[in-house]
Amino acid sequence: MPAEPGVPSVTPGLTTDGESAAVDDGASLSLVSGDAAYRLQRRIGLIPAKGLGIGRRLVILPLVAWLPMAIWAALNHRALAGAVQEPLLSHYGIHVRCLVAIPLLLVAEALAQGVMPKLIPYFVTSGLVPADCRDRFRQILSNILVLRDRWLPWIVILGVAFALSTIDSFRQDIHEVAWAASDAPAGLRLGFGGWWYLLVVRPLYVCLILTWVWRLVLLAILFWRVSGLPLSLVPTHPDRAGGLAFVERFAVVFSPVLLAHSAVLSASWAHSVIYHGVEITALRAEMVAAAILLVVVFALPYLSFVRALGHAKREAELEYGVLAGRHGRLVREKWILGKQVGEPPVLDAPELGPVADMVGLYGAVAGMRGLPLGKRGLAMIVLPVVVPMLLVAAIQVPVKDLLMKVLGTLV
Known part of the structure; x- marks a missing residue:
């Protein structure tokens, strides 16, 4: 039965809980709302009946992670310099994980919830998805919903997070918890604060990071399947990407994720520079490798459209x-x-x-990009990665010289 005028057509999907999910042209698709983590947090009251509860979680999760550890360290004279050589305060990576990274990963959820419902329908409203392919497009969205709501990825995420923590708990040389350790006849023993960090803080942070990796995978699958449709690309489109340049706006969702992880890495490097006398030059290779890896991984979904754009450009160059x-x-x-x-x-x-x-017209076709990721999209991926690393480098290298070197490489 055809849909009534003005009423969006929907395709029923089925979640793993057996609940039907109505999928329109993308306005109801979310990377966050409805997945297993979302449902679990709603059951325990972290997420209210309406909305994502970002405000309450921005307060609760960082404090639950950081406060018990900080109170224990203060009561045992391990928060400030004195009783131990490197107190809790000197381990910047711990504080950044709790008070910066975790809030940023929650802010990314709010961005995703606001961006996705606006951009996904644009595939249809812009005419990129032809009218005779809209049912296939809606089926793709429905399949993404099914993948999003499965429990298996979350079981894997929890398993990896706690496996890493369990492995660390058997080590005797964990530098990050040296402030919570005490020498004993049986060897190094951790106090409550150290165990809290290993069994609560790190698993929580790793779970949140892996959650966003899974969401990045979902976006990559979505892009890959949509790129397989006979998209109606416009080679002369002024965005120089056949009308697909809007997809670079998805990068804003992952900017806080990149900033969070880069900040944690940079905080650990800053500790090494300040407390262990490590030279920035000795960290250069590690920083460059980490930056390249993060940028490449989070740019991968956009490669899905390279084939379609390349084919459209080659055909258009002949036609025009x-x-x-x-x-x-x-x-x-x-x-x-x-x-x-x-x-x-x-x-x-x-x-x-x-x-x-x-x-x-022909110049517009010849100038068509092979990747729907322009300077703005690249900036949203590269800057959150690079800025924390530049701040670490500024500890030893004067800011003026540092900026001149960066500009020199760009020019």
Whole structure:
């Protein structure tokens, strides 16, 4: 039965809980709301009946992670310099995990909830998905919902997080919890604060990071499947990406995630520089490798459209080349050679215009990008990764010299 005018068509999906999920052209699709982590947090009251409860979680989760550890360290004279050589205060990575990274990962959820419902429907409203492919597009969205709501990825995430913590708990040389350790006849023993960090703080942070990796995988699957549709790309589109440049706006969702992880890494490096005398030059390779890895991983979903854009550009160069050649020959024959060419429609077509406009059309096709990720999208991925690392480098390198080196590499 056809949909009524003004009412969006929907395709029923089925979640792993057996609940039906109505999928329209993407306005109801969310990377966050409805997944297993969301449902669990709603059951325990962290997420209210309406909304994501970002405000309450921004207060509760960081304090639950950081406060018990900080109170124990203060009561046992391990928070400030004195009783131990490197107190809790000196381990910047711990504080950044709790008070900076975790809130940033929650802010990313709010961004995802606001961005996704606006951008996904644009595949349809922009005309990129032809009318005869909309049912296939809705089925793709429905399948993404099913993947999002499965429990298996979350079991894997929890398993990895606690496995890492369990492995660390058997080590005797965990530098990050040296402030909570005491020498004993049986060897190094951790106090409550150290165990809290290993069994609560680190698993919580790793779970949140892996959650966003899973959401990045979901976005990559979505892009890959959509790119397999016969998209109606426009080679002369002013965005230079056939009309697909809007997908770079998805990068804003992952900017806080990149900033969070880069900040944690940089905080650990800062501790090494300040308390262990490590030279920035000794960390250069590690920083560059980490930056490249983060940028590449979070740019991977956009590679899904490379094949479609490349094919569209190659075809358009031939098609518009034929049109430009025909137009140019007729102009030459009529105005240079003085021949009678009649009144061919191609010379009077207002959408083609004079020769200069025709050249502009072909130039637009030739300048079409092979990746729907421009300077703005790259900036949203690269800057959150690089800025915390530059701050660490600024500990030893003067800011002016540092900026000049960065500008030199860019120019």
